[in-house]
Amino acid sequence: MKSKIAILDCNNFYVSCERLFNPKLQNIPVVVLSNNDGCVISRSNEAKKLGIKMGQPAFEIEAECEKHGIVQLSTNFALYSDISNRVMKIIKDEMSSVEIYSVDEAFFDLSETIEGTERDICIKLRQKIQKWVGIPVTIGIAPSKTLAKALSKIAKKNAEFENVISSFEMSEDEIDTYLEKIDISDVWGVGFSYTKLLRLYGINTAKDFKYYSSDWINSKMKRPGLWIQKELNSTKIYSVDNHPKPKKSISVTRTFGKSTTDINVIKEAISSFAERATEKLISEKVHTNAISIFLHTSRFAKERSRYLPSGIVFLPSYTDDPSVICKSALMCVEKLFKGKYTYKRCGITLLNLIPNSFEQKDFFVNEEVITKLHQKYSAIEKVNKKYGSNTIRLASSGFSRQWKSNQQKITKRYTTSWEELLEISL
């Protein structure tokens, strides 16, 4: 049976979530900024056209934003997480084999569909998601995950595909012309450090990589590199719902010797589990972006005393930071915990593990970049003070301001808080 894999990828996901509840944001440049370092983590197409880059620090774009009326919003993760769950639910209801890859991406398997029907099936799925949840998505279809992902990038930049692109509708030559347009750093599995190495050898596009010497790739990147190459060559290596070497999840759970009704006991336990799980995460050289927590009463308790909740927290980006993981885990505990039950068992699972090299969004890189930029700007400031304020000019007055993200730009938690519902004036 021929392998057919699809990747569904929400378009400008965070911005799209905001637009659902604020139609005034349609068709204008909008960016969403991360909380910690005030970086751009989502851009509308209009903002992209104005040259705003993914990961750009907020202070750097102040001038552009004022000049072009670019709306800046702070990340509203409660909202994005909820909308994401809805999108994923729709995909899971329609497709048999689904792998949620991140907050806005999922793979699904189309191998059992009739030849030639892939496009129609995906168009229908796309329309359903647009109608039910108001989120536009792009779907890439190919025999392998890596090629599907590559093509989906092409579809996002080329309106003629109407958001659904399939390698099965292309000749090998056509596929190659598209692979030539994909920068090597955008190939799934090729991270920051490999990109630098590959460029040294003149490998700058996905097509270059596809046709490069396998022996060389094997020597520099070992099997993972070879697999990327094979997948770009339309050979399936990775199955849907199935990840290569790294574990699919890391769990730490415990049954209490003595059952407890005390939330603090549970928090302490979860906190230490989180630490241990993160240790395993780091030693496996993987990152996570989803944490699942459960607290269970005895499963054999009478119905009224039985409570078996679990929850998942999606993180804004992949991480192996123990404090982030711990904080999220404890927040989850607080949401799940109900005082009238006696808990017997609890645990944490880190999900959606990806190898460190599979960096999806290079925010890890940006911390380095931001520090350097910050140093550079302090130097500029010193020079300006000594020689006069316009000696070295940035675009605007922006750089002397605080560049931490302004959380006042956060929108309401329209779907998770009764106090923050969308208000409609009648």
Next chain:
Amino acid sequence: MLTFFKPKINGVGKIIYSENTIQAGFPSPAEDFKELELDIYQYIIENPTATFFARAKGNSMQGAGILNDDILVIDRSKEAKDGDIVVAVIDSEFTVKRFKKINGKVFLIPENPTFPTIELNDEKDASIWGKVTFVIHKAR
């Protein structure tokens, strides 16, 4: 920052759908209370994935039974039918109107006669956001 599981016996609690299986293989939360209790959540929300809530502000929809601060239950998956109340977006603003089909044309009619009727066609910047299925009014 949570994926919400479906509340089982709660009244109006957290909304949205339930994740019946968690990837790591945890057992699904028990879901067999249907025979034992009335679940208002299921009564009001037919399709959690496509259902959203909004709060009505103002009094112009009194004629349609919507009062200030009422909660509108909006289902985006339902096709509007003649006579339905819908949430629409007109000129980038949210609004609530009555959906009417007359001679194959679609109109959005305000309950308050001082507001204009809008015809839904390609020229007008107007679209349907979702159908109002329930209005939750808190009695004093």
